[in-house]
Amino acid sequence: MAETLTFQSVLDHLLDSKKDIPQTHLKLYSDLDPKSLRLFMDVWSSVKPARKLLLLDGLLSQFESDNIVSYEALGRALLNDLDGEVRARAIRLLAESQDPKLVEKLTDILLNDFDLAPRLEAAFLIGEFILLGELEAIKAELQRLAEDALIQIIRSSEDPSLRKACLEALGYSSRTEIVNLIEAAFQREDPTWVATALLAMGRSHDERWNSDVISMLLDEEPLIQAAAAQAAGELSIEEAGPILLKLLEDEDVDDNVITAAIWSLSQIGGEDARIYLVNLIEQTEDEDLVEYLEDALENLEFHEELNKFDLLALDLDEDDVEEIDLEEMDELDDLDEDEK
Helix, strand or coil: CCCCCCHHHHHHHHCCCCCCCCHHHHHHHCCCCHHHHHHHHHHHCCCCHHHHHHHHHHHHHHHHHCCCCCCHHHHHHCCCCCCHHHHHHHHHCCCCCCCCCHHHHHHHHHHHCCCHHHHHHHHHHHHHHHHHHHCCCCCHHHHHHHHHHHHHHHCCCCCHHHHHHHHHHHCCCCCCHHHHHHHHHHCCCCHHHHHHHHHHHHHHCCHHHHHHHHHCCCCCCHHHHHHHHHHHHHCCCCCHHHHHHHHHCCCCCCHHHHHHHHHHHHHHCCHHHHHHHHHHHHHCCCHHHHHHHHHHHHHHHHHHHHHHHHHHHHHCCHHHCCCCCHHHHHHHHHHHHHHC
């Protein structure tokens, strides 16, 4: 009879650095109750640094592939860990959290943490909360706090990679001064800044950037091309479709540009995009690429159905819809029964 796996036995196993961490153990770290979390924190300080990162990398991999698990309790508990790499991974474990209470902690990490890695992760996640703010899912003052922190970093002499991450996060914001920040980055000679500006443009969902994005689709720098392709999809620029298809016919195009162009086509849609994706699936022997193409085709179909729904909603203008009271509904039901 197989021995029941308990969380205590999982923790005992974690302490033994000579043993691999089985995938079956990873799910037991999900949705920890307060008692289990205390048990985890009690042994955590005794776990060797490399072993800690091994566990967290395993949890992140599980988190990305399994939409049932949640390591939010664990992520929160490790935000104050002494190891910057642990703190960075802890923030990544919170990627799906929409708890507004995290905003203040994340802005504190962004502005004051001693290590770059957690600050970068904080910037990325803060962007998601700004998007929630734009959707009015968190209070305006929290969104403002997050935006102010990002702007402060961008206007500083901090590490360029951190400033770029902050600009990408601000792409979600509708604050007027963000436009100037994006334009300034777009005008730089450094291709990494141009790419960052393009990614921010895509996140803005603002048509003002369409011509800038299209102008960069055929740039000689693959980093810029890939960012432009991604932005074209997020902005749903129909005019970009033929250019993206042309890019994909180029045998010398960079792999990152290919994947970005494929996904963008799935967002823009159209019959030409559908035919191309279907043909590419039939011609491709690479299993990973086939899976990616199938996901893209599924995404294309999703966007097409969404667009149909939006068009239907536009057609049903309030002035054109007659109210049907309950008695009329009953009459309709009676007619249906008579027809059967």
